[in-house]
Amino acid sequence: MMYLKLALTALFWGGTFIAGRVLARDTPPFTSAFLRFCFALAVLAPILARRRDLWPKDAASLALAALLGATGVFGYNALFFWGLKSVDAGRAALIVACNPVAITVFSALLFGERLRLPALAGVAACLAGAAVVISRGDASSLLTGAFGPGEAAIFGCVACWTSYTLIGKRAMESMSPLAAVTLACALGAAFLLLPALGEGMTGLMPGLAVRQWLALAYLGLCGTALGFIWYYQGVAAIGPARSGVFINLVPVSAVAMGGLLLGEKTDLSLVAGATLVLGGVWLTNRYRTRRA
Numbered sequence: 001m002m003y004l005k006l007a008l009t010a011l012f013w014g015g016t017f018i019a020g021r022v023l024a025r026d027t028p029p030f031t032s033a034f035l036r037f038c039f040a041l042a043v044l045a046p047i048l049a050r051r052r053d054l055w056p057k058d059a060a061s062l063a064l065a066a067l068l069g070a071t072g073v074f075g076y077n078a079l080f081f082w083g084l085k086s087v088d089a090g091r092a093a094l095i096v097a098c099n100p101v102a103i104t105v106f107s108a109l110l111f112g113e114r115l116r117l118p119a120l121a122g123v124a125a126c127l128a129g130a131a132v133v134i135s136r137g138d139a140s141s142l143l144t145g146a147f148g149p150g151e152a153a154i155f156g157c158v159a160c161w162t163s164y165t166l167i168g169k170r171a172m173e174s175m176s177p178l179a180a181v182t183l184a185c186a187l188g189a190a191f192l193l194l195p196a197l198g199e200g201m202t203g204l205m206p207g208l209a210v211r212q213w214l215a216l217a218y219l220g221l222c223g224t225a226l227g228f229i230w231y232y233q234g235v236a237a238i239g240p241a242r243s244g245v246f247i248n249l250v251p252v253s254a255v256a257m258g259g260l261l262l263g264e265k266t267d268l269s270l271v272a273g274a275t276l277v278l279g280g281v282w283l284t285n286r287y288r289t290r291r292a
Contacts (some may be wrong), residue, residue, distance in 0.1 A: 002044075002233065002234055002237050002238065005230040005233065005234065005264045006230065006231070006234045006243060006246035007015075007246055007249060008226075008230070009226070009227045009231050009246070010232075010248070010249035010253070010255050011229045011249060011250075012222040012223050012226065012227045013223060013227055013250045014249065014250045014251070014252070014254040014256075014257060015091065015217055015222065015223065015253070015254075015257060016218075016222075016223035016227075017084070017089035017090070017092055017093045017096075017250075017254040017257075017258065018060055018254065018257045018258060018261055018262060019080055019090050019215035019216075019218045019219050019223070020032075020080055020084045020089070020219065021084045021088070021089040021092075021258070021262060022211060022212070022213075022262075023081060023084075023212060023215050023216065023219075024081050024082075024084035024085045024266045025085070025210070026212075027081075027084075027183045027204070027212055028081075028196075028199035028200075028204070029077075029078050029080075029081035029082040029198050029199075029201050030081075030192055030195035030196040030198070030201075030202075031076075031196045031201040031204060032077075032081045032216070033073075033077035033080075033081055033192050033196070033198075034189055034192040034193060034194075034196040034201065035201075035205075035220075036077065036215045036216055036220045036223075036224060036230075037073060037077075037185045037186075037188060037189040037192070037217040037220065037224065038189065038220065038225035039058050039216055039217050039219070039220020039224070039225075040185050040220040040221070040225045040228075041093055041182070041185050041186060041189065042220070043050065043220075043221060043225040044178070044181060044182040044185060044225050044229075045078075045182060045186070046075070046076065046184075047178060047198025048178055048179060048182045049180065057174065058174070060169065060174070061174045061175050062183070064167060064170060064171040064174075064175075064180075065170075065171065065175070065179075065180060065183035065184055065187055066187050067111045067163075067167050068164055068167055068168060068171060068183070068184035068187075068189075069183070069184040069185070069186070069187030069188030069189075069191060070158045070181060070188065070191060071161075071163040071164040071167065072160060072163075072164030072168075072184055072188070072194070072228075073184055073187070073188020073189065074163065074188045074191040074192055075156070075159040075160040076157050076164065077188075077192070078192070078195070079153040079154070079156040079157050079160065080153075080154075080157050082149075082150070082153045083149075083150045083151070083152075083153030083154040083156075083157065083233030084150075084154075086148065086149070086150030087149060087150040087151060087153075087154055088258060088264045089254055089257070089258040089261075089262060089264060090251070090254055090255035090259070090264050090266070090270060091133050091134070091257040091270065092254075093128070093250055093251040093254030093255065093258075094129070094133045094156060094159075094251045094254075094255070094270070094273055094274055094277050095102055095130055095133065095134070095151065095154045095162070096154060096157055096158060096250065096251070097126075097248065097250060097251040097277045097278065097281060098111070098126050098127075098130055098158050098249070098277065099158055099161050099162065099165075100281050100284065100285060101123055101126045101280060101281055101284045102158050102159070102161075102162040103124065103161075103162050103165050103166065104119070104285060105284075106162055106166060107166065110166065115284075116284070118283050119283060119286075121280075121283055122199070122279070122280040122281065122282070122283025122284035122285075122286075123280065123284055125276050125277075125279055125280030125283065126276065126277050126281055126283060126284065127280075128276050128278025128280075129132060129272075129273045129274065129275070129277035129278075129279075129280060130273065130277060131273075132269055132272050132273035132276060133269065133270060133273035133274070133277070134147055134151050135269070136267070136269045151172055164184075165235065168232055168235060169181060169235055169239075171235075172232065172235070172236050177229050177232035177233050177235075177236060178229060178254045180232055181228040181229050184228075185224065185228075210283075231243065234246070242285070248278055248281055248282070251274060251277070251278070252278075254272075255270065255274065261279060
């Protein structure tokens with residue numbers, strides 16, 4: 001059952017790139033992010049309120065929840081919506097597919113393990129694949145503007161999610177996945193509120209189209225409420241590296257849905273980059289780490 005939940009989470013998260021691309025076209029990033037987590041909290045908060053036994057017991061747990069909100073909610077989502085203004089959903093998903101590699105590398109650095117040689121080859125393949133995706137197969141274009149602010153923002157998402165995952169492993173030593181996710185959403189939304197108001201959110205909301213509200217509801221309910229809980233349950237049950245393997249499905253579903261729903265083209269550079277990225281992720285996780 002846990003593996004099924006992780007697979008569904010990956011599919012949900014593939015869809016978030018499509019919904020995010022729809023919103024990013026004409027909705028400011030902090031406004032999109034704040035409203036996304038309002039939808040999520042409408043589901044999560046009542047559940048946690050009824051389960052007082054799951055609440056964190058000390059200030060240290062609340063501090064960890066604040067870090068989760070700052071990285072996985074505030075930082076990730078601001079960069080996510082901003083990056084999707086200029087980066088196609090499928091290409092963004094393939095950059096974010098580097099998450100499992102980043103998680104494995106930093107797990108090794110922080111927890112006293114060392115990467116095997118095949119895993120290091122996997123890291124190199126993943127980075128090469130990301131370069132192919134960004135440059136659309138023309139490596140020289142990386143020096144002439146192919147790597148722009150949008151791509152930098154999506155790489156920032158990788159950094160935020162890696163931090164969120166590793167902090168979450170520590171946080172769940174003292175709180176449940178439900179408490180960790182709900183508090184992270186609540187605190188992250190609080191961090192997002194002032195920037196969203198600065199974008200003029202209250203004036204923009206009455207003019208949002210039905211498709212924008214549907215995209216926000218999908219992001220909040222499927223991409224957040226269900227996805228975050230199931231992902232953290234997986235991290236707690238089988239560890240961050242093994243849970244990260246399931247995220248390989250995210251770019252595949254995002255590329256497919258991007259083509260079907262948004263008309264994004266799947267060219268040879270995207271296929272080659274996807275092969276390198278996913279192959280690199282497989283190598284890195286297949287030959288993960290061993291004690292130094």
